Amino acid sequence: MKLLKGLFLLILFLSTIVHADSKNELLFYVGITMVKPVKELATNFEKANNCTIKILQGGSQDLYDSAKSSQVGDLYLPGSSSYRDKFIKDGLLLDGKFVGYNKLSLVVKKGNPKNVNASLEELTNEELNVVLGSEQSGSVGLASKNVLTKFGLYEKAVSNAIFLVPDSRNLINAIKNGNADLILNWHATTFWDNNKEFVEAIVLDDESSQKSKLVFNLLSSSKNKELSKRFMDYASSVEGREVFKKYGFLDDEDMKNFDKVVF
Template sequence: MKSLRIGILGVLVLLLAIPGLFGCTADKVEQKKELLVYCGITMIKPMADIAEIIEQEYDCKILITKGGSGNLLKSIKANKIGDLYLPGSDAYIQTTLEQGLVTDTVHVGYNKAAMMVKKGNPKSIPASLDSLADKRFLVAIGNPESGSIGRETKKILDKKSIFSKVAANVQMMTTDSKDLTRLLKGEEADLVVNWYATSTWPENKDSISVLPISDEYARKKKLILALLRFSRYPEIAKAFMDYASGDEGRAIFNKYGLYDVR
């Protein structure tokens, strides 16, 4: 009986070892195509919505890595992988074009910087850029080296010739727009400069009031979605770009305050 059991076991092992005998094997399981998108934090909501639509239509998986636009660009240059890049300012796209990192671009929306305070402006902070240098207020701005809002804030303050005064007064320079919102809502800051869109989101609109910055200093910034030259799936990436820049995509961006800005 012992030899019989061994014989049967050997036959089973042999049968299991024959490729395809029972219908499918691990090496025949087709993996979904995966796309990697680099996205500035302020645009993560509309990009996630569009990613779901493209995933269903093309049976693929879209991974979105978010962060400060400058930090994302550093990752793209260092790693040379990924399919799409959406920074918070078109200045970063100009850099990618000059360095040959992208092959195509589309316009998907707009950003504009604004000063923000706690809901109702309880400290009656004047709607003036000079308030950022006022020592009576706790002020936070973005770091120009790490993210688009920091770079834009420096441009605005340089144009008014007060960047050094403001820099001497700020309590913190943050990496990105998300951290600026956290500081304001957490009462660690009285006044910040952030992208207008963040004030319109459901989780923020009841906690934040906007103090608009004059068009003389703060212009609408184009949001440009770029196709990276090392994209593994350019046909799907281009489909994403076409949708994002079309009527449906722009409506999604506008839903999150990233098209009709003030």
């Protein structure tokens, strides 16, 4: 595992050498679940600002480790603001902008053939093939551990899981590939065009959904801080909010209260 991470960091460094000297190029570290809205916003921003945006995607922890080690890049968007809280002391994360929410849902095969109920206790059902996210690599795994621990279900759910995966994409693939009957994943993944015909969300109550704020973070390593701040402003603008809503990160109530959010 350490060797693979080392190779990843080397590839990252080599791929971003040009970026470090370019005033018209931005590099974003984006958790997998949020890539689609960020890509859409990036395309619009590039046209309006005559710049190029590169997006590195992965688990939130792995992305932070890469940004910290390489000291290259402009913005970091993890799957939860808890990563900002945890790492702000390092000095790598500067200004932040709220853009939406991640929340957990139980996810099953389209049509819910196993008749799974809207309860976290279903993750301990030995008659179901359950797959969970690992807390070591991605935001979904960390959020899953937090909420399951809160309800005293974590150890039993992990013991019941047939395996753990690093991120939200691999969780969805476990359903699509027929390996899992049930996963606990970010709700927004069920909105993706390449997922929604294969999976469906079983919506949890607010207490069980581990609703997590999404915050763009300006990196101290950024060589283009003004342009990066301009993108953060765009992502949190009315137009940006509509894009995040389209991909399941905001609802009508969230839109009404958007400007009141504190992180």
